[in-house]
Amino acid sequence: MTAVLSPLPTPSSGLKARVVGPPIWKPIPSAFGQEKSNNPSTLSALPSWPSDPVPGPTGFPTSWPAPLTILPSPAAPVTAVSPIPSQSPAPAFSAPKEFVxxxxxxxxxxxxxxxxxxxxxxxxxxxxxxxxxxxxxxxxDTYLEPMLRATIRRALAEYSPASRPFQGPRAFDRLFWLFQALFSSRTYEEILFEKTHRFQVEEVFLLDVSSLALISFASCDPARHSSAKRVTSTVHRLTMQLRDEDAKIRETFELPDQRNAISRVGRHVILMAVVRGRSNDLVLSDLEFALRRIEDQFREQFLSQGSALLEPLQPFLEDCLLIQAPASAA
Incomplete structure (x- = not known):
């Protein structure tokens, strides 16, 4: 199909070519109406300023904002504030550990x-x-040796009383001592004890250190050991000789019948022993050990007045009766 296009219109021959200008806009009624337009030819005429000012109201409407008398100063620059450090993040959940x-x-x-x-x-x-x-x-060794000797003596006296460390005397010596005992009105055992230089503790007395009163005793004689009345006279006689002229306690003094009295002074009591024969340093050390053991064992009873210690102390004093020289074979 063939389209028939009409020819473009051409200006009339009798009209001159003219330039079409931009359309003229009306001014917008606003506060900016006084501003000039870009094209001065298109501006309309402004009304004339009145000669006489029209008196306005004296008061300022309250509905209007207050006029500004002072221009506002520019706002102060805002200082950047660093953010508050937040708490450390909570640790990630983990398996429970052993409590420590x-x-x-x-x-x-x-x-x-x-x-x-x-x-x-x-x-x-x-x-x-x-x-x-x-x-x-x-x-x-001053304390150990007496303790060992006392222990061994007690063991030998309890389990082997028949043991003898010496040999028997010869026949001539035994006959001579028998005749000597016959003419001196003494026994053969006494003559033998004297000739062999034996010693033995026969009686032991425990006295109070301040009053010299009898506390306890022990004797080889069973009759005297069982009754305190039988040793009372002996104790009185010994206590009369116990102090010297200066009122000091004597360590040793002689008694009749070839006996000696040995005393050891402690803090609370005095141990006095009647020794038959010749005593030596071994007897003194053994008696000293016995006294220390008694005072250590009965210290509280000695401090209290009126304690009955006659029978409780006798076993300790009986150990002193075992102090003797080795027995002879006769």
Whole structure:
């Protein structure tokens, strides 16, 4: 199909070519109506300013905003504030661990420890032990030896009373001593005891240190050992000789029938023994040990007045009766 296009219109021959300008816009009624348009030819004429001002109202409408008398100053620059540090994020959930108690507050480190103290006292203690063991005076053997002797003597007296460390006397000596005993009105055992230089503790008395009163006693004679009345006269006679002219306690003094009295003074009591024969240093040390053991065992009873100690103390005094020289074979 063939389209028939009409020719473009051409201007009339009698009309001149003209330039079409932009259309003229009316001014917008606004506060900006006084502004000039870009095209001065298209602006309309402004009305004339009135000659006489029209008096306005004296008051300012309250509905209007207050006029500005002072221009507002520019706002102060805003200082950037750093954000508040937030708390550390919560730890991620993990499996429960074994509870371990928090350690206590650590104490300040001491100036010295037990090891330092042990090291400092080591030489002192060692020297003291050496002096106690090897000293000739008041050494450890001074206390140990009497204790061992007392223990061995008691064991031998209980389990082997028939043991004799000596051999029997010869026939000539035995015959001579028999005749001597016959003419001196003494027994053969007394002559033999004297000739072999034996010693034996026959009686032991325990006296009060302040009043010299009898506390307890022990005797080899069963009749005297069983009755305190039978030894009362002996105790009075011995206490009369116990003090010297200066009122001091005598350590030893002689008695009739070749006997000696030996006394050992303690803090609370006095131990006095009647020894038959010749005594020696062994007898003195053994009696000293017996006195210390009694005072250590009965210290509280000695401090209290009126304690009955006659029978409780007799077993300790009986140990003193075992102090004797080795028995002879006769």
């Amino acid at each position: 108690p928090a350690p206590a507050a650590l104490a300040p480190e001491p100036d010295f420890t037990d090891d330092d103290l042990r090291e400092a006292f080591g030489p002192i203690v060692e020297q003291a032990v050496r002096s106690a063991v090897y000293a000739k005076e008041n050494g450890i």
